Amino acid sequence: MASLNNAGHGPLQVPGFGSIPLTFELAPEARFAHGLVEYRHSSRLTKREMAMLRLMLHITEQPGWDRAILDSDETKLAQWYQDAREGTEGFLISVATWDWCLAELRDKAEIWQTTGHLLIFDNSSAVCQANLSTKVPPREFQKEIARLGSQQGHDSPLVDPSLFPLVYDRSHVLVQGGEVSLDNLWRLAGQVAKDLPVHPLAQAIIRPGLERSRMAGWGGLESCWSNRFQWLPCEVQFNPQTLNNNTDVRITSYVNNLHPEHHKGLYRHLERLIAGAVSSWNEILFYGNTRGRRPPRILTYGCQIHNHKEDHKIFDLVSRWLTWSVACDTYEEWQGRCEAAREYIKGPEPPRWKQAYFNEHDILLEDMTPEMWDCPKDVRRAINSKRRRRAWFDHPEPGVSFSYEQWKQGQFTGRAINPQHVGKCPDPLHHDHIPVRLEQKFQHNGLQVVVEINRIELTSENPVYPGDTHFHTEGLRNDHIVATSLYVVECKNVTQARVAFEHEDEVHTDELECEVPDALAAILDVEKLEDFEELPPRALHTFGSVGTTEGHLLSWPNTYRSKQESFRLRDASQPGNMTIVKLRLVDPHYRVCSTRNVPPQQHDWWAAAAEQASDLDKRLPRELVLSVMEQADWWPMSEIEARGLREEFHGDHERARKAIDNCVGHNSVLDVP
Numbered sequence: 001m002a003s004l005n006n007a008g009h010g011p012l013q014v015p016g017f018g019s020i021p022l023t024f025e026l027a028p029e030a031r032f033a034h035g036l037v038e039y040r041h042s043s044r045l046t047k048r049e050m051a052m053l054r055l056m057l058h059i060t061e062q063p064g065w066d067r068a069i070l071d072s073d074e075t076k077l078a079q080w081y082q083d084a085r086e087g088t089e090g091f092l093i094s095v096a097t098w099d100w101c102l103a104e105l106r107d108k109a110e111i112w113q114t115t116g117h118l119l120i121f122d123n124s125s126a127v128c129q130a131n132l133s134t135k136v137p138p139r140e141f142q143k144e145i146a147r148l149g150s151q152q153g154h155d156s157p158l159v160d161p162s163l164f165p166l167v168y169d170r171s172h173v174l175v176q177g178g179e180v181s182l183d184n185l186w187r188l189a190g191q192v193a194k195d196l197p198v199h200p201l202a203q204a205i206i207r208p209g210l211e212r213s214r215m216a217g218w219g220g221l222e223s224c225w226s227n228r229f230q231w232l233p234c235e236v237q238f239n240p241q242t243l244n245n246n247t248d249v250r251i252t253s254y255v256n257n258l259h260p261e262h263h264k265g266l267y268r269h270l271e272r273l274i275a276g277a278v279s280s281w282n283e284i285l286f287y288g289n290t291r292g293r294r295p296p297r298i299l300t301y302g303c304q305i306h307n308h309k310e311d312h313k314i315f316d317l318v319s320r321w322l323t324w325s326v327a328c329d330t331y332e333e334w335q336g337r338c339e340a341a342r343e344y345i346k347g348p349e350p351p352r353w354k355q356a357y358f359n360e361h362d363i364l365l366e367d368m369t370p371e372m373w374d375c376p377k378d379v380r381r382a383i384n385s386k387r388r389r390r391a392w393f394d395h396p397e398p399g400v401s402f403s404y405e406q407w408k409q410g411q412f413t414g415r416a417i418n419p420q421h422v423g424k425c426p427d428p429l430h431h432d433h434i435p436v437r438l439e440q441k442f443q444h445n446g447l448q449v450v451v452e453i454n455r456i457e458l459t460s461e462n463p464v465y466p467g468d469t470h471f472h473t474e475g476l477r478n479d480h481i482v483a484t485s486l487y488v489v490e491c492k493n494v495t496q497a498r499v500a501f502e503h504e505d506e507v508h509t510d511e512l513e514c515e516v517p518d519a520l521a522a523i524l525d526v527e528k529l530e531d532f533e534e535l536p537p538r539a540l541h542t543f544g545s546v547g548t549t550e551g552h553l554l555s556w557p558n559t560y561r562s563k564q565e566s567f568r569l570r571d572a573s574q575p576g577n578m579t580i581v582k583l584r585l586v587d588p589h590y591r592v593c594s595t596r597n598v599p600p601q602q603h604d605w606w607a608a609a610a611e612q613a614s615d616l617d618k619r620l621p622r623e624l625v626l627s628v629m630e631q632a633d634w635w636p637m638s639e640i641e642a643r644g645l646r647e648e649f650h651g652d653h654e655r656a657r658k659a660i661d662n663c664v665g666h667n668s669v670l671d672v673p
Contacts, residue, residue: 124292
């Protein structure tokens with residue numbers, strides 16, 4: 001296995017440099033999972049479990065929810081249950097479902113009160129909300145960020161990792177060793193790579209030994225790389241005194257686009273924020289060869305259809321004859337049979353959400369014309385439609401094949417309510433999760449973190465922030481991002497900002513068995529389950545959105561796709577703003593080129609340092625000094641050039657997003673020999 005090293009004690013050995021190819025990747029068991037055309041969740045959650053996750057989120061967003069749960073406030077609990085039953089997914093909130101959710105919420109409330117952590121949408125992936133308002137006081141953070149100045153438009157972060165990124169054929173890199181220090185950014189000069197790394201699109205072939213392929217979108221994987229750009233993370237070291245639950249870190253290389261001398265106070269706040277994020281990352285990261293953090297609460301590969309093709313005398317009376325005279329001696333006799341058919345069609349049927357068949361073209365009484373009543377074939381079609389509508393199924397309940405306590409311990413969670421039809425990928429009987437402790441495993445090498453600071457200002461003339469247009473996965477594959485954290489520093493006169501989440505599932509149609517595939521499709525919330533479709537239905541699960549709160553940190557793994565939702569001014573007559581810090585964690589099993597290996601590329605940083613080092617202001621008139629610096633504005637990189645490169649970088653991200661959308665979420669899986 002190639003050894004990755006960017007410590008500066010020898011030649012740079014990271015993807016894209018030295019002997020390491022750009023597309024170098026560790027085996028899934030040796031790194032954390034990511035969702036850039038790779039990790040897919042299995043087994044797919046049922047529609048009822050998705051309703052449970054959304055219900056628990058809704059309750060945890062109520063004021064004083066934890067106290068109400070732990071104190072068994074019967075009034076509030078009864079109201080919450082009634083509201084859930086009357087909601088759009090109320091038919092899924094059964095007594096067993098509610099009891100399971102209450103048991104889980106009690107555990108969540110205890111953990112929230114003890115640690116300040118709350119897991120949301122926790123299935124194989126999870127979102128973690130953490131209260132850091134005491135560890136990272138928002139008011140002090142605000143004062144430091146205010147020194148950065150005002151943002152020019154929604155799309156211009158105050159600290160933008162896509163501005164002055166690593167540009168493989170333009171950035172000066174310390175490829176032969178050495179490191180950029182915080183106290184002397186210009187001590188060493190790097191060199192520019194002569195050639196770009198080879199892009200995977202140039203050699204896109206189906207790799208031998210690939211066991212499974214997506215039904216559509218070949219090229220999605222290759223398009224997720226960039227051979228031109230990479231975010232430049234800063235280096236973060238754990239202090240030797242770091243103890244469990246008391247993590248302490250320091251930033252040891254500059255945060256890209258944040259001057260370490262001019263913003264020392266902000267660096268200290270970022271260190272406290274990263275230290276607080278470590279425990280959240282421990283809660284959400286998992287290895288790429290596992291089934292994730294949690295097993296499903298409800299596991300099934302089929303369902304029982306009740307009243308399927310019911311036996312009723314009406315089907316003996318009405319056959320598919322061309323005319324009624326073939327079946328009856330007189331028209332009056334035929335009219336009697338039609339009246340029996342009407343009574344059958346008028347009969348009761350289960351609620352629509354329990355019906356096993358879903359056919360928008362069912363022929364029932366209101367569709368029958370007098371001419372159709374004289375045609376046995378049409379009458380038979382109508383009673384067949386009624387028979388289909390009288391077949392029903394139950395959405396599977398939690399607590400059937402394993403209890404809540406067993407699920408919590410990962411015990412016997414592979415026992416499905418309805419077993420797999422073909423067990424090519426059988427579920428293990430027990431769910432094993434490998435605990436993650438970043439502060440222990442990476443005590444020596446530390447972490448690499450990409451920092452972004454965004455201040456969104458709204459006015460009466462511009463009162464709405466539109467949010468993201470598409471769901472996306474953070475970064476490109478050569479960025480190796482595995483987790484993202486969002487911290488709200490300030491939220492003033494704006495509606496609550498929310499982040500929506502979805503993830504991609506893996507559904508093997510040959511593992512499923514049901515007399516009526518439409519019913520199982522409803523249970524698993526997919527469009528269809530037929531084999532051999534040219535374009536199988538998408539197996540994405542959209543969970544809903546989580547609100548952000550000032551002083552709270554929201555963290556999620558890169559197995560989720562996310563989207564910032566729109567928000568607006570509360571009082572349209574007054575200005576408002578939202579200030580957020582986003583941290584993106586590079587998989588610490590890798591090392592990538594960082595600000596330790598690339599001297600700052602900002603011309604104005606270099607110009608200020610050059611003036612100070614050479615005492616130009618004392619030797620030349622100020623006008624002449626400015627003229628000299630203007631002539632050298634290309635070194636190391638001009639603002640104009642950097643902004644142009646940022647647009648190209650955004651283009652790489654957009655290409656990757658489109659490629660992923662073309663192949664993500666197709667639920668049939670082909671076995672490639």
